[in-house]
């Protein structure tokens with residue numbers, strides 16, 4: 001059997017160009033190409049795109065080029081509240097992997113180019129990402145039996161455009177690429193022209209910044225591996241050895257360890273809580289998604305949760321909120337969503353040592369600036385908040401009630417314009433991954 005390479009082919013300009021270039025090179029080298037198309041079912045044009053891709057591949061095959069075509073229709077839709085972009089990305093990679101393996105291709109080429117990389121860097125920076133996020137997309141990565149390669153990550157968008165023109169390639173234009181509800185499209189259409197106007201080298205510089213971040217990320221991972229060796233104590237970590245490290249190394253090694261034991265990236269809130277609270281007391285515990293972190297006899301360890309539901313005793317009582325994001329509170333069966341606002345929010349500084357409490361009765365809540373504080377019960381009734389929306393933690397800071405699920409922020413904690421501030425929202429039940 002001839003060696004086979006797969007190309008992820010959306011039918012758009014970039015992947016059309018990459019598929020064509022791969023096909024030309026493969027024909028010379030006796031390699032077979034399989035074009036993989038994912039039908040997301042999100043656009044009214046999705047059927048037409050699939051038909052276009054299939055027809056294009058059939059045309060090339062008729063010319064004697066070594067190409068096969070495979071497509072998969074996604075049969076499920078994003079969940080309520082789920083980001084469409086994130087869902088589509090995850091589902092797409094799963095489908096591409098399945099099709100590649102079915103066609104015995106372990107190498108899948110993606111058509112991301114230098115501008116995609118530069119955009120990714122900016123989007124990650126705007127989310128306040130750390131080194132891993134700023135690293136952008138890898139040129140080559142092995143995952144789940146597939147080697148994903150982006151051969152054009154150093155190729156500019158203009159070069160891809162010129163290739164398409166030179167070979168008169170037909171491609172589709174995805175209408176969702178202009179939908180400015182998506183962050184990447186807003187960046188592309190509203191920010192990028194001004195950015196490149198002012199800084200013509202932006203694409204090259206930003207993608208080179210992503211390269212530096214990739215290198216730094218490798219160093220951080222190597223440092224974490226070394227530090228892990230040094231602080232390990234049985235199945236856990238020695239708190240004393242952890243405390244001997246600098247704050248930065250301690251959080252770096254904690255992140256690496258948490259990822260290893262939970263299988264997920266730890267939230268910034270959890271890591272900063274551990275940094276703050278690890279030194280105090282002989283024993284402590286921190287509930288996390290699927291278990292608990294415990295400090296006992298000088299060792300920090302992780303225990304997986306038993307399948308029983310969290311009881312009131314397991315509800316988190318403290319939360320350190322230092323930035324916007326989603327703070328999962330499995331003990332309360334939900335999560336707090338923290339969003340930056342310009343005004344009408346609580347100063348972020350207030351929430352660094354927030355307390356989470358049950359309703360006890362007698363709490364007073366002030367709904368507006370010139371309204372008197374009233375009992376929570378009356379406020380819930382006045383605002384018509386149904387019982388199930390009242391569940392969740394009351395958030396306090398320094399003994400002052402800050403936030404009540406179903407009612408929002410207490411007027412007494414609203415910050416002055418100009419202060420960094422946030423709003424809170426409680427979402428019960430479903431917790432995003």
Ligand SMILES: Nc1ncnc2c1ncn2[C@@H]1O[C@H](COP(=O)(O)OP(=O)(O)OP(=O)(O)O)[C@@H](O)[C@H]1O
Pocket residue numbers: 007008009010011012013014015016036037038039040092109110111112174177
């Ligand atoms: N529906 C799809 N089916 C197969 N591969 C896809 C699909 N969507 C994206 N890809 C792959 O992922 C790459 C990046 O996709 P993305 O949508 O971010 O970029 P794009 O600029 O729209 O690319 P293109 O111009 O090729 O559509 C594509 O170039 C392609 O290789």
